[in-house]
Amino acid sequence: xxxxxxxxxKSQCVEAALENCLSNYSNAPPGLIAAMKYSLLAGGxxxxxxxxxxxxxxxxxKQSDAMPAACALEMVHTYSLIHDDLPCMxxxxxxxxxxxxHKKFNEATAILAGDGLLTMAFxxxxxxxxxxxxxxxxxxxxxxxxxxGQYHDMLSLGETCDIKDLQRIHxxxxxxxxxxSLHLGAIFADASSEQINALTGxxxxxxMLFQITDDILDVTGVSQLLGKSVGKDEQxxxxxxxxxxxxxxxxxxxxxxxxxxxxxxxxxxxxxxxxHVLTRYILKRNR
Amino acid sequence: xxxxxxxxxKSQCVEAALENCLSNYSNAPPGLIAAMKYSLLAGGxxxxxxxxxxxxxxxxxKQSDAMPAACALEMVHTYSLIHDDLPCMxxxxxxxxxxxxHKKFNEATAILAGDGLLTMAFxxxxxxxxxxxxxxxxxxxxxxxxxxGQYHDMLSLGETCDIKDLQRIHxxxxxxxxxxSLHLGAIFADASSEQINALTGxxxxxxMLFQITDDILDVTGVSQLLGKSVGKDEQxxxxxxxxxxxxxxxxxxxxxxxxxxxxxxxxxxxxxxxxHVLTRYILKRNR
Numbered sequence: 068x069x070x071x072x073x074x075x076x077k078s079q080c081v082e083a084a085l086e087n088c089l090s091n092y093s094n095a096p097p098g099l100i101a102a103m104k105y106s107l108l109a110g111g112x113x114x115x116x117x118x119x120x121x122x123x124x125x126x127x128x129k130q131s132d133a134m135p136a137a138c139a140l141e142m143v144h145t146y147s148l149i150h151d152d153l154p155c156m157x158x159x160x161x162x163x164x165x166x167x168x169h170k171k172f173n174e175a176t177a178i179l180a181g182d183g184l185l186t187m188a189f190x191x192x193x194x195x196x197x198x199x200x201x202x203x204x205x206x207x208x209x210x211x212x213x214x215x216g217q218y219h220d221m222l223s224l225g226e227t228c229d230i231k232d233l234q235r236i237h238x239x240x241x242x243x244x245x246x247x248s249l250h251l252g253a254i255f256a257d258a259s260s261e262q263i264n265a266l267t268g269x270x271x272x273x274x275m276l277f278q279i280t281d282d283i284l285d286v287t288g289v290s291q292l293l294g295k296s297v298g299k300d301e302q303x304x305x306x307x308x309x310x311x312x313x314x315x316x317x318x319x320x321x322x323x324x325x326x327x328x329x330x331x332x333x334x335x336x337x338x339x340x341x342x343h344v345l346t347r348y349i350l351k352r353n354r
Numbered sequence: 355x356x357x358x359x360x361x362x363x364k365s366q367c368v369e370a371a372l373e374n375c376l377s378n379y380s381n382a383p384p385g386l387i388a389a390m391k392y393s394l395l396a397g398g399x400x401x402x403x404x405x406x407x408x409x410x411x412x413x414x415x416k417q418s419d420a421m422p423a424a425c426a427l428e429m430v431h432t433y434s435l436i437h438d439d440l441p442c443m444x445x446x447x448x449x450x451x452x453x454x455x456h457k458k459f460n461e462a463t464a465i466l467a468g469d470g471l472l473t474m475a476f477x478x479x480x481x482x483x484x485x486x487x488x489x490x491x492x493x494x495x496x497x498x499x500x501x502x503g504q505y506h507d508m509l510s511l512g513e514t515c516d517i518k519d520l521q522r523i524h525x526x527x528x529x530x531x532x533x534x535s536l537h538l539g540a541i542f543a544d545a546s547s548e549q550i551n552a553l554t555g556x557x558x559x560x561x562m563l564f565q566i567t568d569d570i571l572d573v574t575g576v577s578q579l580l581g582k583s584v585g586k587d588e589q590x591x592x593x594x595x596x597x598x599x600x601x602x603x604x605x606x607x608x609x610x611x612x613x614x615x616x617x618x619x620x621x622x623x624x625x626x627x628x629x630h631v632l633t634r635y636i637l638k639r640n641r
Contacts (some may be wrong), residue, residue: 080605092498096505156462176442178437182501185472186472189476189492190489193485193488198488199478205476205478209470209474210382210383210386210390210474211382215382217466221466283574
């Protein structure tokens with residue numbers, strides 16, 4: 068299976084599950100559900116759900132067992148994008164090739180759509196009966212993870228940042244949820260702690276790889292392919308890998324992160340082939 | 355025990371638990387924790403935690419078993435206040451006698467402090483191992499509950515609203531979380547479904563009572579006692595009970611809600627005395 072086939076298969080399943088999930092909230096205001104759906108079903112790579120479903124399958128679990136976690140991860144990711152795009156945060160007009168939520172609707176609706184998605188993620192995950200899974204997702208999304216990373220990132224605007232600061236910010240902002248994706252997939256395959264350690268180790272390096280390539284694409288990328296504005300980071304004097312270490316060194320760090328990620332997969336041998344391919348794909352990505 | 359003693363005892367325990375809880379997040383940005391703490395420990399009646407702890411004790415449970423739920427409820431309530439006060443929502447400058455979060459810090463910090471509190475609530479609750487409790491809190495806080503109610507409330511600005519619309523908005527916006535407080539207290543006392551039904555029935559009427567008296571106080575109240583601006587609802591042409599049915603009829607509805615609430619407690623006999631007293635206290639409240 069090529070990585071494109073893998074990602075496409077996973078995103079089709081997840082999008083169907085997300086659509087089905089939203090349709091169960093008939094007691095909610097239709098306008099709010101529409102705003103949530105607008106951002107949740109706006110495309111995107113569905114990387115986090117794919118990691119969760121792939122990890123579950125790697126360990127012999129059923130894809131359907133990890134589907135609530137896959138949906139919850141995409142809801143949390145989408146909520147974070149909606150809130151990060153707000154005027155008082157990154158002030159972005161374009162996301163996945165479409166107007167951002169506050170542009171399409173208004174700020175109040177965007178804030179509530181994000182709040183609604185975050186809360187729905189925990190509801191859907193809690194309904195599996197696995198409180199341990201809820202704790203993993205909440206820890207990764209919270210102040211010691213993604214939300215804390217976004218706060219650090221905001222604080223870093225215009226500040227001098229070294230490579231350690233940058234790694235700390237991104238380990239939280241991007242790394243925590245990517246790591247949690249693999250962790251959740253493993254939980255729903257009833258993984259051993261050795262398997263969980265290997266997959267979360269892989270996730271940490273993959274998260275760093277993903278962020279470095281994201282930063283590089285903000286400098287070198289094509290807005291149309293990315294579906295978002297490029298050059299935003301430099302304009303806003305954000306701390307990024309190219310800004311802190313230069314673009315050549317950032318490419319070397321990406322290569323190293325990709326290798327370190329693959330090293331963590333040795334426990335699984337050839338069964339983890341798709342994760343090796345996925346890692347190279349992210350290293351070479353142009354969107 | 356007087357209701358003041360009951361509320362004071364519960365708030366002291368909950369505030370100590372909240373403070374202790376925040377101190378465990380040493381891996382989070384201190385500035386973000388400080389913003390969360392500012393709003394979380396700004397006083398307030400702690401009604402939702404008191405209901406949860408009281409319900410647990412009423413059914414023979416230990417207060418400490420319901421404490422994570424009590425903290426989670428106050429975190430969710432505080433997150434909702436922070437986001438509702440934002441300029442693009444209710445645009446309030448004063449809350450519990452202090453500047454609102456976005457006034458004290460800035461909008462981005464206020465949004466992240468709210469996001470952080472909501473996520474922390476689910477983390478703390480998930481750590482009890484009770485996924486059913488997480489589901490109850492998430493359902494009450496989400497698009498079919500509190501977040502949906504806030505969206506409806508926003509939409510209703512300047513619109514003509516009848517008493518049915520108003521009851522629907524407030525059943526979500528205020529009622530759902532108050533009902534969940536009693537439900538969660540019951541869960542941590544391993545309640546029967548009959549006991550849960552009685553307590554959630556009580557919660558629905560109490561929530562309505564609370565909202566009606568809140569609306570009345572916005573017209574008749576003293577800003578200093580309330581710790582927030584008064585007359586805001588009328589200024590912003592919000593749908594309120596006094597606006598829709600007049601102040602005298604609102605007082606009658608409050609009385610009826612109080613009686614209906616107390617009727618639901620018959621299952622518990624005299625053991626539920628504190629809830630009867632609390633209901634009368636809310637009916638007569640001036641803050």
